[in-house]
Amino acid sequence: MTIPGFPEAAPLAGLAGGILIGLAAAVMLLGLGRIAGVSGLAAKAVGLGGSGIARSGAWMFVVGLPLGALIVVLASGGLEASFASPRTLAIAGLVVGIGTRLGSGCTSGHGVCGVSRLSGRSTVATLTFMATGIATVAIMNALGLEVL
Amino acid sequence: MRTALTSIVSGVLFGAGLALGGMTDPARVRGFLDIFGDWDPTLAFVMGGAVIVMAIAWRIVPRLAEPVFAGEFHLPTKSDLTPRLIGGAALFGIGWGIAGLCPGPGIAALVIEPAAAAIFVVAMLAGMAVVRLFEGASS
Structure with missing residues (x-):
């Protein structure tokens, strides 16, 4: 389909x-x-x-x-x-590691478990990481940064 | 033993779901985030399916005196919106957008593209260690 x-x-x-x-x-x-x-x-x-x-x-x-x-x-x-280059993966991994510990969760804990519980914290976190993820891809595309 | 068995069943189901839903392909994940370009809505169906099942599971929780294989529920109780929460989530989203990987798919992809996934996972653990280092063992 x-x-x-x-x-x-x-x-x-x-x-x-x-x-x-x-x-x-x-x-x-x-x-x-x-x-x-x-x-x-x-x-x-x-x-x-x-x-x-x-x-x-x-x-x-x-x-x-x-x-x-x-x-x-x-x-x-x-x-x-298809995966990004080793350098890009290392930078992304580092940022994801820091962000998920500071933000107490990622797509699974906040996005799936928290949103389905109607948790305010998780919903705000999910909207935030969706927004910055979308912005990051948009900015990288605008700059012509092809990573994959 | 019950904890270990339940955990691995959960992990296997989770990993299979990530792979089946296409989340172990960074191109698909970045395609979902690329709403101003060539948008791929697949991830919305993944999130939707997962949230619907979990919404039902949350309705079962109050009917259980305790979890099926454990003594008590350990669920998050915080409700305050802190700069730390929002800043952390913002950072996470940036990292997610850069390479199209979040923690689950990064780990699951170890069987799909081992070298690439390993770099991501090791760097992610290093990032977690950095936070731990600055905050001490309290968090």
């Missing part, structure tokens, strides 16, 4: 992926009573604060992410992906 005017979009795969992400977060919430926030769980796994979950649990979640992606890669026969 495609959306008229947006030949690149994959709405059904997107929706199916989103439902899986929602189920994943629901398993964490209803199973362990915790937020499935990737930045907080990753920080916890490596001993940098973050989630209050047992460190072994944080590791299990983090290890599960590439395992889950691997299942999709194997089932689909490979996924399209």
Whole structure:
């Protein structure tokens, strides 16, 4: 299925992926009573604060992410992906790491878990990172900075 | 043991969802953020699907005395909008826009483009360590 005017979009795969992400977060919430926030769980796994979950649990979640992606890669026969240069990835990663710790979350904790809870903090955070993400791409495009 | 098993099930589902939804492709993520250019709305469907399922899960929470596999709920209680929250989120969005990766897809992409994803993840952990260093172990 495609959306008229947006030949690149994959709405059904997107929706199916989103439902899986929602189920994943629901398993964490209803199973362990915790937020499935990737930045907080990753920080916890490596001993940098973050989630209050047992460190072994944080590791299990983090290890599960590439395992889950691997299942999709194997089932689909490979996924399209283009990545930025090492230097760009390093700069972006550093900024994401600082930002998610200061902002107490990322797309998963604030964007999925917080917004669905109608949390004011998470909604403001989500609107903020969407706005600066959009602005960053727009400015980079205007400057002719092609990163992918 | 129950914590470990529940966590890995959650992580695997999460990683599969990210890959299936196209979020492990930075080009698709940047395409979503490129609303003034060649916009790709796929990510809106990912967010929408995830938020709908979680909205239902949140309605189940008050009916449970405790989580299914744990003693009690540990949910965020803060409600104040601080400069730290907004500044951090703003920074995160900039990093997200630069390379088209946020933490989940960055880690999940370790099986898709290992070298590139590893650079992003190591740099992200370094950024987290910087915050930890400046704030001490209190946060």
